[in-house]
Amino acid sequence: MTVTLVPAPVPVRPPRPARLRPVDVVRVAGSGLHSRPMRVFLSALGIAIGIAAMIGVVGISTSSQEELNRKLDALGTNLLTVGPGQSFGGGEAHLPDAAEDMVGRIGPVESVSAVGLTDAKVYRNDHVPTERSGGIGVYAARTGLPATVGAEVAEGRWLNAANARYPAVVLGSAAAQQLGVHDTGAEVQVWLGGRWFTVVGILASNELVPTMDSAALVGWPVAEELLGFDGYATTVYTRAVQGSVADVQSVLGATANPEDPSAVQVSRPSDAIAAKEATDETLAGLLLGLGAVALLVGGVGVANTMVISVLERRSEIGLRRSMGATKGQIRTQFLCESLLLSALGGLGGLLLGIGVTGGYASYQGWPAVVPAWAMAGGIAATLVIGGLAGFYPAVRAARLPPTEALASA
Structure with missing residues (x-):
């Protein structure tokens, strides 16, 4: 009797999805923003106004304080x-x-x-x-x-x-x-x-x-x-x-x-001048709060833009999923779009706030001072707002079934 040995089948592993490099993620996210320039501009404008208001208030308040210190140094305390x-x-x-x-x-x-x-x-x-x-x-x-x-x-x-x-x-x-x-x-x-x-x-x-x-x-x-x-x-x-x-x-x-x-x-006598400056700082705190509200409204605008973007690009999402893109890659793409959108608004608001501070300080004859912590905080705030605003749309895009997305195209 002849015994034929049949080798055990070798399990075939499914191919691993291609990894997207950070540069590729940014490029894909940037192309998504480039396709809707007017909507991106209006959404980024909300972020820019909020950041400009906060940077302007902090910068003008700091410039006023610097002028007070310079004045008191000259007059003497x-x-x-x-x-x-x-x-x-x-x-x-x-x-x-x-x-x-x-x-x-x-x-x-x-x-x-x-x-x-x-x-x-x-x-x-x-x-x-x-x-x-x-x-x-x-x-x-x-x-x-x-x-x-x-x-x-x-x-x-x-x-x-x-x-x-x-x-x-x-x-x-x-x-x-x-x-x-x-x-x-x-x-x-x-x-x-x-x-x-x-x-x-x-x-x-x-x-x-x-x-x-x-x-x-x-x-x-x-x-x-x-x-x-x-x-x-x-x-x-x-x-x-x-x-x-x-x-x-x-x-x-x-x-x-x-x-x-x-x-x-x-x-x-110098205490009276310092007391006046304290009153101005109270008003600056109120304006800073208004800037934060404007920034929050800008964040809502970014979230709205990203949700609409997911709905409008269902076919693109389905096509990418059918070609092997993972949920994580889709999620990363849309989250990166949200961060880029917020960063554009934050950068514009930062430049606008510095310009407002410089112009007002020059008009008043003050030294123009914008604290580094305010600029860093403004950029950090935009990224946080962008991350929070883009989280839900990114998750929603990643959960979209490929067949449903292609059927709706």
Whole structure:
């Protein structure tokens, strides 16, 4: 008997589907976007508006903060003011005569100066009715005031030891404009306290001490002699060593008026500017939230575009599946399309936001600053939005049966 040995059949493995390289995935996804340019543009526009709003808000806020820091560096954050508050009985208090000298003895204090408010009024000429004083305050001023408060003379000169004893006045920028004074000299005079005072100087605007803009400043001796000034300082300005500002501020009240420290008001002018910036930051936060809403709306637009794309390209999906494309490859293709669409919108929004920030900062005279974290965050946000928006359409496309897709073609 002959025994024939039949070899066992060798199992045949199905061919593995071809792998798509990342470059091929991007190329296929890009061709899908290229076939619908107008729809892609409108969808990307929603993303771009959201990113531009967020980048613009952050950039403008940062530029404003940078301008504030630059301004405070120029003006100085080490200026402190001392003024009289309410007395224990509720009446008006005043600083002691020796307040300036006592404050000057504090170790970290660099300079001290003062002004004193008088009862005098100032007018352009002696024909102006007395009730039309315009709210310009007349102050007696120490000759060292500009060095302490950082004031600059725009026209003429500041008071000195010679003219501080004579009827000479220096006008703040707003006061000079209100009185119609644009020049200085012996022939330029204003009617002050019932007599003519010669305008010897006009100050530049001082943002750190805005009260000086609407003030008329005369010498301390002439104020006591001609204007009935009582000699009490109403504001003492103090420059402290930068690292010791808080320490000086804590002892100023007790030093200026040892008998009644509670009747002294101590303030730091730069805090008012910083408080204004904090208000602007609150508004910036609101605008940032609106930008996030716009970005979310843009993401919904991307999802809508991708869902419609799946419905319109059922035949393409069926053809690719019948030719061996796997569900994963179909899913990757549509997810890549969504990411590319969002990235286009994000890149456009980033450029638009930088342009808006630069233009607004240039208009305001600020340094244009767009933080790197904001740009990186904007791109990351677009990719996250694109991934979330394209996930469902990609899964839906991958689950589409080839026969059903080809039958619907």
